Amino acid sequence: MEEGYHQEDRTVFDLIKGLIKSLRLFQNESVFCENITFVQFCILDYISSAEGQLGMSSLHSLLGVEKSTTTRLAAPLIKQNLLMRVASSKDSRAVELKMTREGEKVHNAVWACMKRFIEDCRQSIPDTDRKDVISSVNMFIHSLENCCRRDRNCC
Amino acid sequence: MEEGYHQEDRTVFDLIKGLIKSLRLFQNESVFCENITFVQFCILDYISSAEGQLGMSSLHSLLGVEKSTTTRLAAPLIKQNLLMRVASSKDSRAVELKMTREGEKVHNAVWACMKRFIEDCRQSIPDTDRKDVISSVNMFIHSLENCCRRDRNCC
DNA sequence: TTTTTTAGTTGTAAAATACAACCAATGCAT
DNA sequence: ATGCATTGGTTGTATTTTACAACTAAAAAA
Numbered sequence: 001m002e003e004g005y006h007q008e009d010r011t012v013f014d015l016i017k018g019l020i021k022s023l024r025l026f027q028n029e030s031v032f033c034e035n036i037t038f039v040q041f042c043i044l045d046y047i048s049s050a051e052g053q054l055g056m057s058s059l060h061s062l063l064g065v066e067k068s069t070t071t072r073l074a075a076p077l078i079k080q081n082l083l084m085r086v087a088s089s090k091d092s093r094a095v096e097l098k099m100t101r102e103g104e105k106v107h108n109a110v111w112a113c114m115k116r117f118i119e120d121c122r123q124s125i126p127d128t129d130r131k132d133v134i135s136s137v138n139m140f141i142h143s144l145e146n147c148c149r150r151d152r153n154c155c
Numbered sequence: 156m157e158e159g160y161h162q163e164d165r166t167v168f169d170l171i172k173g174l175i176k177s178l179r180l181f182q183n184e185s186v187f188c189e190n191i192t193f194v195q196f197c198i199l200d201y202i203s204s205a206e207g208q209l210g211m212s213s214l215h216s217l218l219g220v221e222k223s224t225t226t227r228l229a230a231p232l233i234k235q236n237l238l239m240r241v242a243s244s245k246d247s248r249a250v251e252l253k254m255t256r257e258g259e260k261v262h263n264a265v266w267a268c269m270k271r272f273i274e275d276c277r278q279s280i281p282d283t284d285r286k287d288v289i290s291s292v293n294m295f296i297h298s299l300e301n302c303c304r305r306d307r308n309c310c
Numbered sequence: 311t312t313t314t315t316t317a318g319t320t321g322t323a324a325a326a327t328a329c330a331a332c333c334a335a336t337g338c339a340t
Numbered sequence: 341a342t343g344c345a346t347t348g349g350t351t352g353t354a355t356t357t358t359a360c361a362a363c364t365a366a367a368a369a370a
Contacts, residue, residue, distance in 0.1 A: 008285075012273045015292050016181065017197055021219040022299040023175055024327090027182075027357085037356070042172055057317065064176040069358050071319060076356095093317040093366045117302055118167045124298035129291070130163075136284070136291030137170050143279035144177040147272055179358090182326085192325070212348060224327050226350060231325095248335045248348045 015140070033110045039063075040077055041114070044099065044107040047083065052099040055088065059097065082106055170295070188265045194218075195232055196269070199254070199262040202238065207254040210243065214252065237261055 026038040033041070046062050047054045060070040074097060077083040082103035088094035099107070125133055181193040188196070201217050202209045215225040229252060232238040237258035243249035254262070280288055 008277065008289075009270050009273045011289055012276055013200075013269065015289065015296070016178065017200075018296040019174055019292070020178055020181065020197075022296050023171065023178065024219055025299075026171065026175060027327090039357075045168075045172075055317090060318095064179055065357085066359055067318060068320080068360080072357075088317095091317075091367070093364095095318070114168065115164050118164045120302040121167055121298045122163065124301045125294055129294060132287060133291040133294050134163075134166055134170065136288040137174070137295050139280055139284060139288050140292050141170070141173040141177050143276045144180075146279045147275040182358090194326075210348090215349095220326085221328055222349060223329080223351080227326075243348095246336070246348075248333095250349070 033113050034106045035080070036077070036082070036106065036110070039073055041107070041110050043073060043077060043097075044082065044103055045111070047097055047099050048104070048107050052104075053086070053096050056095050056097065077103070188268050189261050190235070191232070191237070191261065191265070194228055196262070196265050198228060198232060198252075199237065199258055200266070202252055202254050203259070203262050207259075208241070208251050211250050211252065232258070 026032075032038045036044075042063070043059065046059060050058070056070055056074070057067070059074070060067050063070060063073070065073070074083060078085060078097075080102075081100055083097045084100055086096045086098045088096050122130070181187075187193045191199075197218070198214065201214060205213070211225055211229070212222070214229070215222050218225060218228070220228070229238060233240060233252075235257075236255055238252045239255055241251045241253045243251050277285070
């Protein structure tokens with residue numbers, strides 16, 4: 001009983017290592033596509049999904065990083081004129097990020113590129129398993145997030 | 156048909172974003188546990204699994220990073236006397252990393268800590284779904300790796 | 311009205327990561 | 341045996357992500 005659980009602990013850890021390794025392609029720090037990084041593309045994508053405008057604090061929640069990190073991640077996109085900062089009408093402390101016309105173009109171009117990669121992924125998974133895979137990966141993500149939320153005195 | 160595929164592209168991309176977000180806890184750059192980072196722990200773990208000794212080029216394959224990165228990642232572990240460099244008997248260019256007694260202690264301590272986290276993860280997933288989840292996440296990892304291997308002129 | 315919380319920026323700093331360049335050892339082709 | 345290609349690994353250089361602390365000002369709560 002104890003032995004079986006031990007083995008499964010190892011299996012879960014191997015999954016985590018495997019995921020980190022295979023997802024590293026996306027988190028590669030060098031320029032990813034159209035002169036932006038993968039995380040920067042994610043930002044454009046979140047804003048695109050929010051009808052072209054999103055508050056910094058919403059964005060920081062979506063990204064799951066510190067507020068300071070969100071400021072730094074958005075800065076190159078503002079500099080490249082893919083996003084613009086807009087004062088919030090509701091709270092004068094707050095800033096909203098708005099997609100520019102240029103930002104839409106870059107978002108679309110990178111998404112077109114991304115789709116080719118995703119289609120390859122999809123084709124690697126048999127049709128019959130696909131829904132199970134999607135459902136199970138979501139379940140795994142939620143279990144990871146569950147654990148991240150708990151108080152810990154270590155790790 | 157086209158519409159359905161489009162929607163599924165989005166779903167896969169959302170999975171990738173979700174995974175990157177939830178795995179970020181591990182890749183947090185601050186010290187993770189026992190004065191080492193998560194990736195450094197992975198290195199100790201790979202070496203532990205290889206009976207305490209592993210070549211640099213094997214390690215760089217397992218990690219999925221550039222050789223230069225492997226050198227940098229191992230350096231703090233050598234400095235902290237958790238690993239030691241050993242010349243290869245087969246190829247005088249090659250270096251092998253050997254676990255020290257201290258390294259074993261740290262590896263065991265961090266693994267004990269890691270197990271608590273993994274047990275939480277495991278408990279979040281219903282018993283009935285667990286094997287499916289493990290199998291499906293593995294399938295997803297393999298499909299990502301499949302795509303990473305293909306030649307690309309972009310991304 | 312006062313205190314607490316929140317929004318976001320900036321200073322500072324660390325870790326991971328890559329590419330180029332390099333040197334020497336090994337493997338391969340002739 | 342010789343010459344060329346490949347491999348093993350390091351170092352220089354540089355970028356991105358990321359966090360914590362400190363700060364200011366606005367909003368919310370007591």
